[in-house]
Amino acid sequence: MAEILAIDIVGADYHGKVEKNIIYRLNRKPSIITNYPYLVVCEKIDQMLSPSIADIFVVKDIKKINANLKKNKVKKGIGLEVTIADLRKADGLQIGKWFNQIRGLYKFCKSSNCQLILSSGANSALEMVSGRSFDSILKICDINPERYWRELELWIESKRRIRCL
Amino acid sequence: MLKRRDKRRYLALLHSGQYDAIEIVNLIKIRNSELFGYITTEKSLIRLIQSKEMNIIVIRCKLEGLDNILSTIALTDPPIVTLDISGTLNRLQRRLLKTICKD
Numbered sequence: 001m002a003e004i005l006a007i008d009i010v011g012a013d014y015h016g017k018v019e020k021n022i023i024y025r026l027n028r029k030p031s032i033i034t035n036y037p038y039l040v041v042c043e044k045i046d047q048m049l050s051p052s053i054a055d056i057f058v059v060k061d062i063k064k065i066n067a068n069l070k071k072n073k074v075k076k077g078i079g080l081e082v083t084i085a086d087l088r089k090a091d092g093l094q095i096g097k098w099f100n101q102i103r104g105l106y107k108f109c110k111s112s113n114c115q116l117i118l119s120s121g122a123n124s125a126l127e128m129v130s131g132r133s134f135d136s137i138l139k140i141c142d143i144n145p146e147r148y149w150r151e152l153e154l155w156i157e158s159k160r161r162i163r164c165l
Numbered sequence: 166m167l168k169r170r171d172k173r174r175y176l177a178l179l180h181s182g183q184y185d186a187i188e189i190v191n192l193i194k195i196r197n198s199e200l201f202g203y204i205t206t207e208k209s210l211i212r213l214i215q216s217k218e219m220n221i222i223v224i225r226c227k228l229e230g231l232d233n234i235l236s237t238i239a240l241t242d243p244p245i246v247t248l249d250i251s252g253t254l255n256r257l258q259r260r261l262l263k264t265i266c267k268d
Contacts, residue, residue, distance in 0.1 A: 005248070088241065091199070096200070133238060140236055
């Protein structure tokens with residue numbers, strides 16, 4: 001499905017089976033060396049701020065998090081993930097604000113060496129978002145899609161290089 | 166004076182089957198109006214072209230409204246996936262067939 005939607009690599013939870021072109025999302029760093037690529041994902045702000053090994057912080061409420069991020073020092077190179085899935089039920093006003101918040105978050109990421117990760121947050125194939133739709137959303141947020149994808153690719157590569165695969 | 170036809174794009178969409186094709190197009194139109202306004206939606210000329218089996222429908226819109234439509238589709242509930250986009254219906258059908266056969 002990802003191939004049809006023009007997405008090269010997807011992030012998914014690890015269930016013991018290793019597949020091609022998937023980066024696994026784990027809650028904590030595995031104690032042993034793995035034969036699969038992974039990223040450590042956290043959802044709590046204190047987990048992200050402590051000198052932890054979290055690669056991605058899932059931003060649930062951008063407005064709340066913006067103030068927290070600006071107050072505290074964010075670990076350089078961390079990925080700030082925003083999901084689209086929650087927005088499906090939001091009204092036009094909330095979505096309008098969200099677009100503006102994403103614009104602000106992208107600027108913040110640029111200034112603090114973080115990586116914005118726009119994610120579908122899909123739980124099934126039907127909830128996935130095509131690459132072209134991502135591009136459109138990025139354009140509305142005044143983010144150059146080509147530049148965004150290039151930066152994301154470099155970020156993923158840098159994280160992969162750190163891991164022993 | 167040279168009369169030029171507006172450029173259009175054909176989109177293949179996958180849906181859950183919860184709604185029929187006409188309802189899906191109406192859902193997209195309503196959501197697009199909510200996000201980008203009624204005038205923009207009307208100007209985009211969103212039309213249902215085909216309703217295929219396997220919960221796939223083909224819609225058409227004007228090229229200038231494509232970015233809005235694509236983001237609307239990503240933000241619609243129930244979820245709809247854009248499978249492919251093409252400038253001609255023939256090419257879209259050919260590519261869709263290729264993709265379905267491959268899977």
